[in-house]
Amino acid sequence: MIFMSELIGVIENFHAIIPAGGAGTRLWPLSRREKPKFLLPLNHPDKSMLQCTVERLLPVAESVTVVTGKKHYDAVVAQVLRYPQVNVIAEPSARDSMAAIGYAAEVLRNRYGDDVMVGSFAADHAITDVALFQKCVRTAVEAAQDRIVTLGIIPDAPSTAYGYIKPVFSTGEVQEVERFVEKPDVFTAASFVQQGYLWNGGIFVMLASLLKRVLDRHHPQLSAGLTALAREDFSAPEFVACWERLTKIAFDYAVAEPAAAEGLVAVVPLPARVGWSDVGDFAALGRVQSAGLGGVALAELAWDGQSVQLLDSVSEGDESRVFATDGTRLLVSVGLGAVHAVITEDVILIAPLEAAQQVKQVVELLENSSESQFL
Amino acid sequence: MIFMSELIGVIENFHAIIPAGGAGTRLWPLSRREKPKFLLPLNHPDKSMLQCTVERLLPVAESVTVVTGKKHYDAVVAQVLRYPQVNVIAEPSARDSMAAIGYAAEVLRNRYGDDVMVGSFAADHAITDVALFQKCVRTAVEAAQDRIVTLGIIPDAPSTAYGYIKPVFSTGEVQEVERFVEKPDVFTAASFVQQGYLWNGGIFVMLASLLKRVLDRHHPQLSAGLTALAREDFSAPEFVACWERLTKIAFDYAVAEPAAAEGLVAVVPLPARVGWSDVGDFAALGRVQSAGLGGVALAELAWDGQSVQLLDSVSEGDESRVFATDGTRLLVSVGLGAVHAVITEDVILIAPLEAAQQVKQVVELLENSSESQFL
Structure with missing residues (x-):
């Protein structure tokens, strides 16, 4: 039996990042250029997916930072005004998820120091059992003192819509990750599911300093750019110019995959009853x-x-x-x-x-x- | 080679009747209670099916009488105002096709005498080759001096949506009708098509006096009612009361089937290239x-x-x-x-x-x- 009390409470020094950039074109014509998926109330009668995500994280995180495009900045701010612990960052342009997450992590590291623990969460995923999800986040944070910890979804079907995580199988709550695998065809997916692979839901928890070190090793220029931008010792035009020079790369390719190769990634499996969905189509x-x-x-x-x-x-x-x-x-x-x-x-x-x-x-x-x- | 000149020209003493009552529910939501199928421009960019029917008949008929419900009277009048040879009769209520056709035929007999030839045509059928259709109407009128002549459509499929006509097969342009058959199941329909049965398109040409005699024999009360109504020696409330007492019966059951049994019906086959369609669904x-x-x-x-x-x-x-x-x-x-x-x-x-x-x-x-x- 799980006591609710042990699931509730902000995790000290833990700060959430929500990159809110995906258009959700597979949900067109509900999602539109002007009103992307994360701004829509798809899993709640009157709260957007972003608002649900924020409300799911606020009970466990000291702050939440939403990173979004200039175009949707006003709409995002309007939706999160009611939550005082939420900050919104406007990207001058979309430079993929590494730039969004890395910049927010550097801003948080500047503000709270090297020991700040950051977690990146998609803006437009749905969760049914929020308490159980929060418990898994807590487990991930505890396991993330010396490595990057992802939450891997236990698949209920051989989906070809997600990348997969191959764990080094063990009986613990936390398993080492051998590697990340890109979206497979349906036969490969079936074999992955049979072998106990997990879906990659794009949720990563890590020390900001560890993220910085991994990025320094594999993408030194991008890493330097993000650090410089976060110091804010730029005029506005210089900031934009520096931002525009950032390598466009996904977090998975820039950090998760190389870190896994170095034995630096672990996974906390999300049980099916968490009810995770990316509401992808x-x-x-x-x-x-x-x-x-x-x-x-x-x-x-x-x-x-x-x-x-x-x-x-x-x-x-x-x-x-x-x-x-x-x-x-x-x-x-x-x-x-x-x-x-x-x-x-x-x-x-x-x-x-x-x-x-x-x-x-x-x-x-x-x-x-x-x-x-x-x- | 057919010369157009022989196809054109009003047929002396021939008057068309168009009962315009069907709702066309299978075409919902295009056809509505307030705007039934015959009022819609379904086979022409800006003319309704009724207007197309009227324009198809005016070149061969001395007049056209449209019989429609009170509810659609104004809309019908608005659509046929442009055609001076068209009269519109409003039925106080729907009493089925025998009442509509029989009343119009009696009105025409009163006006033009016993020798008036009447033809009844659906308000909501489409025809591609209008000239060929008119030629068939002319053939029907010529053959209708001593019998009721129907136009039977040569089937291009074993449709279960139409009644069938069984001709007494002969090689002429006009064939005697043995009997009318109700809508069959698909297997029976296939056998009908193979045997050369024709579709019953509900088109009938006959002398008004012959119609009166057939109706007198088989439905004397209904016949007397229609004759009395056509004399118009009623006040308005009496007219409505008399109308409401008319037997509700389809023309096919009241006249076409009994007349066929008496050997009084012939059929002119409509070739496939006439392009007849009831636009039924x-x-x-x-x-x-x-x-x-x-x-x-x-x-x-x-x-x-x-x-x-x-x-x-x-x-x-x-x-x-x-x-x-x-x-x-x-x-x-x-x-x-x-x-x-x-x-x-x-x-x-x-x-x-x-x-x-x-x-x-x-x-x-x-x-x-x-x-x-x-x-």
Whole structure:
């Protein structure tokens, strides 16, 4: 039995970083250029994914730093104003996740010293069992005194949407990481799942000083740039110029993979009942939201209206049908089986569940068309 | 070679009747309670099906009488105002097609005498080769001096959506009708097509006096009622009361079937290149409209906007996709193959082509729901 008391309480000297940059194009047309996935209330009736992420971290972190693009800075600030322990950093331009996380970590190291422990968390993931998640974060922080600790999700399917983590198998709560593996094909994924690999959810906990040392070894120029930027001894134009020279590289490639090769990475497995989801496509969104829509098995519906009422739903082969309304509009599908219907004021997207990943290509097509107003 | 001159010209003493009553529920949500199928421009960019029907008949008929419900009277009048030879009769209530056709025929008999030839034509059918159709009407009129002549459509598929006509096979342009057969199941339909049966398109040409005699024999009370109503020696309330007492029966049951049993019906086969369609469902609508939408093979689109622009369409198994827009809204389907997407301001209907007939059940479901505002 786990006592709640042992799960609650801020972890001393631990500060969270949330890079909020992903567009979530696979969730188009819900997520838009002007309103990306992390700003949307996808797993809560009136809180955005970012707000849910912040509220999940505030009970365990002394502060939370959100790093976002200039374009979304105002919207992010408006969403986190209510949380006094949250800071927002605007990136002059998107230089990938290493720049975002590394810059925030250097800012925190300047402010709190070499012993500051930083954790990087995606802005747009969903968690069901928040207390259990926080307990895993605490375990990760405790294990991170001399290494980088990631939280690896125990897979429930051979997904090809995630990178995988190969642990050096042991019985403890914390396992050494042998290596990180990129998104596999479905056969490789099945073999990974069978062998006990974990999903890479992009969550990393580490001492800011260790991060600095690893980055110094593998990307000295980028490391120097981040340190210089964090010292803020620049005028604004110089700051931007320096920022623009930062190597564009993902945290995984810049730090996680080389550190794993050096035996410097460990993983805390996240049990399935944590209920982690990256809400990466409409199939995943449907699983996250299905409770709120009365468990729609036949079609997963997303709407930009306030509430969707399912009027009728039958699934018997050719007789399948869905009726749903937001009060002013009605959606009817017949004979289609399980489809996703996404309805916004200006866009209607219909796809079977298994085509959820194709939405990304739809967005790419639109980008290259004369209809980019729908992005 | 057919010379156009022989096809053109009003047929002396021939008057057309158009009962305009059907709702076309299978075309919902394009057709609505307030705007039924015959009022919609489904087979012409800016003329309704009724207007197309009127324009197809005016070159061969001395007059056209449209019989419609009180509810749609104003809309019908507005649509036919431009044609001086068209009269509109408002029915106090719907008493089925025998009452509509029989009353109009009696009105014409009163006005033009016993020798007036009347022809009844559906308000919401499409014809591609109008000149050939008119030639067939002329043939029917010539053959109708002593019998009722129907135009039977030569089937191109074993449809279960139509009743069939069994001719007494002969080589002439006009064949005697042995009997009318109700909508068959698909196996019976296949055997009918093989045996040379024709589709019953509900087109009948006959002397008004012959119609009166047949009706006198089989439905004397209904016949007397129609004759009395046509004399107009009633006050308005008496007219309505008399109308309400008329037997509700279809023309086929009341006249066509008993007359066929008496050897009084003949059929002029309509060749396939006449391009007849009852536009009975979205699959049929798609065939009628496909030219206008650039031959969309993958999805047949219907929109309540002025014009639909197809942006992209690919059909390669799972890779199938459709992008279409009316300028302010975008429809995207991926991975669904051939679907119908019907988009109106308040309703979105998605169905595979083969489910087109199910739309009728959708409307029935809505009628029994609290969402009847969408009908």
